[in-house]
Amino acid sequence: MSGGNGPPDPATRAALIAFIAFVTCERLFELWLSARNARRLAARGAVEHGRGHFPLFVALHVLFPLALVAEVLFLGTRPGTAWPAWLALLVAAEALRLAAIRALGGFWNVRIWVLPGAEPVRRGPYRFLRHPNYLAVTLELLAAPMMFGAWRTALVVTALNAAALAVRIPAEERALQGAAPQAPGR
Numbered sequence: 001m002s003g004g005n006g007p008p009d010p011a012t013r014a015a016l017i018a019f020i021a022f023v024t025c026e027r028l029f030e031l032w033l034s035a036r037n038a039r040r041l042a043a044r045g046a047v048e049h050g051r052g053h054f055p056l057f058v059a060l061h062v063l064f065p066l067a068l069v070a071e072v073l074f075l076g077t078r079p080g081t082a083w084p085a086w087l088a089l090l091v092a093a094e095a096l097r098l099a100a101i102r103a104l105g106g107f108w109n110v111r112i113w114v115l116p117g118a119e120p121v122r123r124g125p126y127r128f129l130r131h132p133n134y135l136a137v138t139l140e141l142l143a144a145p146m147m148f149g150a151w152r153t154a155l156v157v158t159a160l161n162a163a164a165l166a167v168r169i170p171a172e173e174r175a176l177q178g179a180a181p182q183a184p185g186r
Contacts (some may be wrong), residue, residue: 006076015079016072016148020065023144027061033101034110041106046115050171054111056164064141064157071150078149086147093139099125100133100150108133112168131172134165 008016038048047067071077103124107115125132141161145154 008078012072012078012148016069019144019147020069023065030110033108037106037109038111038113041109041113041115045055047112047175048177049112049114051111053167053171056160056167057110060157060160060164063160064153067153067157068145068148068150071145071153072148075150075152077151079147080149082087083147083149083154086143089139089143090147093136093143094128094133096125097136100136104133112172112175112182114178120176131169134169137161138165 038046042048103126104121105120107113107121120126129135138161140157142154143155145151147156
């Protein structure tokens with residue numbers, strides 16, 4: 001992969017295609033897993049919260065790969081010399097995302113589903129971070145475009161993600177606080 005304008009070189013084109021295929025498969029798997037977990041949670045009495053802001057995330061995750069492809073193909077951005085560092089950050093973000101999904105197990109979801117009275121998950125990365133999945137997504141939305149030199153996409157999607165999380169995290173915190181198990185005598 002090399003810097004410069006014009007059509008992407010074969011290595012950049014192959015890397016972009018591979019990344020878009022990976023993200024597409026990952027998001028489809030996450031939607032399937034989320035739907036399965038939602039059905040199971042609903043059957044156990046869980047309640048969904050914050051439905052109104054979910055379309056923001058759908059739009060963001062649809063626009064992200066489209067913006068990346070457009071910037072690489074039409075604006076001629078190319079990977080710079082730091083692309084291996086961005087790739088390493090992307091791999092770390094994906095590892096964190098998988099650890100968060102594994103730790104939450106049947107509670108993991110792309111929406112806010114809360115089972116009243118359930119204890120908060122405190123294993124895996126949740127021992128150290130309150131919202132490791134959101135950190136992983138944020139790192140992905142920054143690192144992936146930067147890996148291709150697409151700084152405009154990185155800037156815009158990271159800012160949009162921060163705005164969406166500014167709505168999402170408080171909604172999730174309220175839902176979790178309202179569903180927390182009560183201590184005896186309260």
